[in-house]
Amino acid sequence: MSGLPAGRHFFRGDDGYEAARSATVWHARVPERYPEVIVQAVDADDIIAGLHYAKSNGHNVSIVSGGHSFAASHLRDGAVLLDVSRLNHATIDVEKSRAVVGPGKGGSLLMADLQEQGLFFPGGHCKGVCLGGYLLQGGYGWNSRIYGPACESVIGVDVVTADGEQIHCNEDNHADLYWAARGAGSGFFGVVTSYHLKLYPRPAVCGTSAYLYPFELADEVYTWARSIGAEVDPRVELQAVASRGEPTMGIESPVISFASPAFADSEEEAEKALAIFGSCPVADKALVKIPYMPTDLPTWYDIAMTHYLSDHYYAVDNMWTSASAADLLPGIRNILDTMPPHPAHFLWLNWGPVPRRQDMAYSVEDDIYLALYGSWKDPADEAKYADWAQSNMAAMSHLASGIQLADENLGRRPARFASDEAMARLDEVRAAYDPDGLFNSWMGRL
Ligand SMILES: Cc1cc2nc3c(=O)[nH]c(=O)nc-3n(C[C@H](O)[C@H](O)[C@H](O)COP(=O)(O)OP(=O)(O)OC[C@H]3O[C@@H](n4cnc5c(N)ncnc54)[C@H](O)[C@@H]3O)c2cc1C
Known part of the structure; x- marks a missing residue:
C-alpha cells in the first residue's frame, strides 16, 4: 500500500x-x-x-x-x-478587509469576488495564474506600483513543512519561513495550503489610454518612456507591449502599444494621471491615439489574454534594468527585428522609482522591467523561435541588475533574482526547515 x-x-x-x-x-x-x-x-x-x-x-x-x-x-x-490546484478556497472578511485563500485560487477569480464586495487586491494581470506560485515569487499585479508586489500584502501563510507539520507563519510565528515565503518562488521549501491577505478598498475608476506606434518609431518612444520614469503617476502602469500585430485594435502590422490602466477615485483623476502619454514627442504619429477611455478590470483581463494563448508553445526570459535608453536601444532593436509572429511579444514596464520595501526574500527589482515572451503554434517552429527570448536577454545581461521569478528561465539561463544577503538567508532557512533537501528548488541559480 x-x-x-x-x-x-x-x-x-x-x-x-x-x-x-x-x-x-x-x-x-x-x-x-x-x-x-x-x-x-x-x-x-x-x-x-x-x-x-x-x-x-x-x-x-x-x-x-x-x-x-x-x-x-x-x-x-x-x-x-x-x-494542489484543488485547494482553491477563498473566505473574504469584508469588515476586516482580510481574505484567506487557497493556492489553487485563480487571481482573476479572487479579483472578481473582491470587486463585487467593494474590495481590491494587487492580483496578477492574467486569467489562470493562481495565487500559489504568484504570491511566492513576488506578484506584479493591478495597481502594484501603489501596493507593492502582492507578497507585501501577504500577512500570514499556512504551510505543511517537510516533516509533515502544519504551521501558520507570520511576522511573529515562524518569522523566518514567513520571510522566505515572500519571494522564494519555486525555491520555497514547504507546501502552502492558505495565504492570509490584506485587502484594499476598490478604486472607483479604472481608466485607460492607448497609443500605438509602428516599430519604426522605436528609438523615439523607448527613449521617451525611459526619460519620464520618475514622473509617471504611481497609479499608472506604464507598459509598452511590442508585437507583430494587435488584434484587439485590428492592426496586423508590427506595433508598440502603450495601453495602460490607471486606478483612481474619479474619471477626472484617472484622465489626469494618464495625460503623460500625450507628452511623447511622436504622439501625433501614433497609429491609434486614445488619450482616455473608461474601462474595467474584466475588459483588461480579456485584452491581456490575447497575448497568452494556451494552444501555443512559450519560451520566456526577462531582466530588470536601470540602464539608459541609449544603452538599451541596440538590444531592443534586435529584439524587434527578430521577434516571432503574434502573440510573441516584448514587454517594457516602467516600475520604479522603487520605494523602501518590507524585509522579505523578494529583494531584487529596478526602474524598468523588460520581458520577452516567445511563442509559436506549430511545434516544427521550436528551432526557429525557442531561443529568441533567452538569446536576446543574454545579449543584454550586462545591463541587467537581475531578473523576476515571474517570467523565469533559470533552468536554461541562471540569473540573479534575490540579493546576496537574501540568498544566504534562504539557504539558512531551508537548512532549518528542510534539512534533508526534500523539496526541489529553483531549476538553476547563480
Ligand atoms: C499567462 C501568464 C500571465 C502571467 N502574468 C503575471 C502577472 O501579471 N504578474 C506576475 O507577477 N506574474 C505573472 N505571471 C507569472 C506567474 O505569476 C508565475 O509563473 C506564478 O508562479 C504562477 O503561479 P501558479 O500557481 O499559476 O504556477 P505554478 O506553476 O503552479 O507555480 C510555480 C511554482 O511555485 C511553487 N508553488 C506553487 N504552488 C505552491 C504551493 N502551494 N506551495 C509551495 N510552492 C508552490 C512551485 O515551485 C511551482 O513550480 C504570469 C504567467 C503566465 C503564464
Missing part, C-alpha cells in the same frame, strides 16, 4: 498519468520531465501522505498550483508531484 489518496494519484505508466501531467502546464510546451507519481491533493492530509510517500521511497517533492510557471518548474524527473 502506498498510503496515497485512493483515486487521486497516478504513477508513471498508469492510465490517466499523462493527462494529469499535461494538465499541470497551461501552455502546449509540456517539458519531457516525468514525476514518479502525481498526487491530486484536496486537503492537508493528502499533502502529508504525499510527503510521507516521498520520504519513505527516496523521492524529492515538487508542487504545482495553477501551473503558470512558463518553464513548468514543477515537472521534475522522479519526483512526487503534489498538485
Whole structure:
C-alpha cells in the first residue's frame, strides 16, 4: 500500500498519468520531465501522505498550483508531484478587509469576488495564474506600483513543512519561513495550503489610454518612456507591449502599444494621471491615439489574454534594468527585428522609482522591467523561435541588475533574482526547515 489518496494519484505508466501531467502546464510546451507519481491533493492530509510517500521511497517533492510557471518548474524527473490546484478556497472578511485563500485560487477569480464586495487586491494581470506560485515569487499585479508586489500584502501563510507539520507563519510565528515565503518562488521549501491577505478598498475608476506606434518609431518612444520614469503617476502602469500585430485594435502590422490602466477615485483623476502619454514627442504619429477611455478590470483581463494563448508553445526570459535608453536601444532593436509572429511579444514596464520595501526574500527589482515572451503554434517552429527570448536577454545581461521569478528561465539561463544577503538567508532557512533537501528548488541559480 502506498498510503496515497485512493483515486487521486497516478504513477508513471498508469492510465490517466499523462493527462494529469499535461494538465499541470497551461501552455502546449509540456517539458519531457516525468514525476514518479502525481498526487491530486484536496486537503492537508493528502499533502502529508504525499510527503510521507516521498520520504519513505527516496523521492524529492515538487508542487504545482495553477501551473503558470512558463518553464513548468514543477515537472521534475522522479519526483512526487503534489498538485494542489484543488485547494482553491477563498473566505473574504469584508469588515476586516482580510481574505484567506487557497493556492489553487485563480487571481482573476479572487479579483472578481473582491470587486463585487467593494474590495481590491494587487492580483496578477492574467486569467489562470493562481495565487500559489504568484504570491511566492513576488506578484506584479493591478495597481502594484501603489501596493507593492502582492507578497507585501501577504500577512500570514499556512504551510505543511517537510516533516509533515502544519504551521501558520507570520511576522511573529515562524518569522523566518514567513520571510522566505515572500519571494522564494519555486525555491520555497514547504507546501502552502492558505495565504492570509490584506485587502484594499476598490478604486472607483479604472481608466485607460492607448497609443500605438509602428516599430519604426522605436528609438523615439523607448527613449521617451525611459526619460519620464520618475514622473509617471504611481497609479499608472506604464507598459509598452511590442508585437507583430494587435488584434484587439485590428492592426496586423508590427506595433508598440502603450495601453495602460490607471486606478483612481474619479474619471477626472484617472484622465489626469494618464495625460503623460500625450507628452511623447511622436504622439501625433501614433497609429491609434486614445488619450482616455473608461474601462474595467474584466475588459483588461480579456485584452491581456490575447497575448497568452494556451494552444501555443512559450519560451520566456526577462531582466530588470536601470540602464539608459541609449544603452538599451541596440538590444531592443534586435529584439524587434527578430521577434516571432503574434502573440510573441516584448514587454517594457516602467516600475520604479522603487520605494523602501518590507524585509522579505523578494529583494531584487529596478526602474524598468523588460520581458520577452516567445511563442509559436506549430511545434516544427521550436528551432526557429525557442531561443529568441533567452538569446536576446543574454545579449543584454550586462545591463541587467537581475531578473523576476515571474517570467523565469533559470533552468536554461541562471540569473540573479534575490540579493546576496537574501540568498544566504534562504539557504539558512531551508537548512532549518528542510534539512534533508526534500523539496526541489529553483531549476538553476547563480
Ligand atoms: C499567462 C501568464 C500571465 C502571467 N502574468 C503575471 C502577472 O501579471 N504578474 C506576475 O507577477 N506574474 C505573472 N505571471 C507569472 C506567474 O505569476 C508565475 O509563473 C506564478 O508562479 C504562477 O503561479 P501558479 O500557481 O499559476 O504556477 P505554478 O506553476 O503552479 O507555480 C510555480 C511554482 O511555485 C511553487 N508553488 C506553487 N504552488 C505552491 C504551493 N502551494 N506551495 C509551495 N510552492 C508552490 C512551485 O515551485 C511551482 O513550480 C504570469 C504567467 C503566465 C503564464
